[in-house]
Amino acid sequence: MVIDTAYHTIFTFDINIYTVCCQSIFQSTRNFFSFFNLSKVLIPSPAMAEHPSFTLAALLAAGGTAGYIKTKSRPSLIAGLGLGVSYALSGYLIKENKDYGTELALGNSVLLLGSAVPRVVKTKARAPVPIGLLVAGALATFYYQKKVREFRFGV
Known part of the structure; x- marks a missing residue:
């Protein structure tokens, strides 16, 4: 009985030390991130609605340059x-x-979609670039109209 109680006491003591160590490591990590102001860099924003805008910015700039x-x-x-x-x-x-970030992105998307429709009609949907522009414009328009509604009306 004495050995069992001693084992239980040591085991409980070890678990308590482990818990305290883990909590202190977690707290020091959080203090490290906040000290160096890394919490914004390492913890992404929940919405992340800027990613399609940056992607389309790079693709359109590269596509315009390639076309030239x-x-x-x-x-x-x-x-x-x-x-x-x-x-x-x-x-x-x-x-x-x-x-007005999402509104600007929505306006850009509508402009992209609107400029792609005549090209698709002109090529009778046989050229890949106008079809790609049409699909990108339609998807971006759908995405950003949804985001505008979410931000404005909470829907």
């Missing part, structure tokens, strides 16, 4: 870089939780 290099088309370069910069700005506004 391939066919010397200045409208492709201007439109690609212009919409790319506008999407990047909307992504920044969304990330920083500033006003």
Whole structure:
């Protein structure tokens, strides 16, 4: 009986030390992140609605540049870089939780969708680039209209 009680006491003591050590490690890790202001960098925002904007910004800028290099088309370069910069700005506004970020992204998406429809009609849906622009514009429009409704009306 004495051995069993001693074992129980030592085992309970070991578990308590382990619990205290884990709690202190967790607390020191949290203090480390807050001291160096890394909590914003390492802990993502719950919405993360800026990711499609940054992705579309890079793709449109690269596509406009590729269109200019391939066919010397200045409208492709201007439109690609212009919409790319506008999407990047909307992504920044969304990330920083500033006003009108999602609205700007929605406007960009509608503009992308609207510019793709005549190209798809002109090529009779046989060229891959206009179809890609149409799909990207439609998906982005759907996504950002949903986000605008969520942010404005809480729906």
